[in-house]
Amino acid sequence: MGPLEGMTVIEVASLGPGPFCAMVLADLGAKVIRIDRKEGGGAALPLAMDPLSRGRRSIVVDLKRPEGAEAVLRLVEKADVLVEGFRPGVAERLGIGPDACLGRNPRLVYGRMTGWGQEGPLAARAGHDIDYIALVGALHPIGRAGGPPVPPLNLLGDFGGGGMLAALGILAALWERQQSGRGQVVDAAMVDGSALLTAMFHGMRAAGLWSDERGTNLLDTGAPFYDCYETADGQFMAVGALEPQFFMALCAGLGLDPGGLPMQYDPSGWPVLRERFAAAFRTRTRGEWEQVFGGIDACVAPVLTMEEAIRHPHNLARGTFVEVGGITQPGPAPRFSRTPSAVPAPPAAPGEHTEEILIEAGFTGAEVAGLRAAGAVG
Helix, strand or coil: CCCCCCCEEEEECCCCHHHHHHHHHHHCCCEEEEEEECCCCCCCCCHHHCHHHCCCEEEEECCCCHHHHHHHHHHHCCCCEEEECCCCCHHHHHCCCHHHHHHHCCCCEEEEEECCCCCCCCCCCCCCHHHHHHHCCCCCCCCCCCCCCCCCCCHHHHHHHHHHHHHHHHHHHHHHHHHHCCCEEEEEEHHHHHHHHCHHHHHHHHCCCCCCCCCCCCCCCCCCCEEEEECCCCCEEEEECCCHHHHHHHHHHHCCCHHHCCCCCCHHHHHHHHHHHHHHHCCCCHHHHHHHHCCCCCCEEECCCHHHHHHCHHHHHHCCEEEECCEEEECCCCCCCCCCCCCCCCCCCCCCCHHHHHHHCCCCHHHHHHHHHCCCEC
């Protein structure tokens, strides 16, 4: 089920953004075959608890053996997409690089998921999300005035600018293939994707509406009407009252007279506004403020833990979270009117479908036995 039903994706197991990209494609209906390593992939958490591994089948292949690489190339012959997350040059050395794969299947879309990209002075260097977003200016603005930059989990580099953009690039290449009949390589680098996410802020800087001084701007906690405030019970409310009508509704909900407050967009009055808002929010609990703002269009929401988010009435009504293999996790998104996505299957054990996948790809029983005897598959 899902709009990508009928698409076949070969995912070479990796960590973080690569699995996220493959998860998105699988959630949307693609048949994803994960090539797991014979020695294990060094996953960050137990496989059964890893949402990024849901919804695909698994074959274990020793890519360091020529027979293993050949098996992958035979799978590629019937695939639409391959996704790998090696450093530049590694896939080529293993014999499953773009030239080898496209030689077997000229219609293949070959997705390469890296941090620094396929070329450039840092291409061969190690790195993580925090490094990629630091280098393109996406980390510097995040944090409060006078404080250090605050890493936004690994949402920007790994998942937003990485895996999600890789999935978009793959789908764009598949669309182009409909016109040309030819596949191509998609170079999805987290530095490029993270930079792309900052596009609006480059425009604001050019217009003189954004300062490089952290925590002083409209969306980085500089503005008191776009920030989080502590409540009487030590919880927090998120305020996003950017437009004047929402600002007025915020003041009304807090019991403050706008006429006695500084003008909303006068930065010189922001310290006073922040002090008044903070004092007001401290007079009630988060639950009480939820009741107050529940019927007011003021762009105010409770700051929920992940556990609380699962139980929130809005998320329950939409089915935002689903249970997969006993683990509650975000469900597939976005939604489709005619081709809805199914609830994903739990993660497959490494090699759970090895023989099944090989037989489907046209291997004979004798060939499968030979691969096993050679230690090429497991």
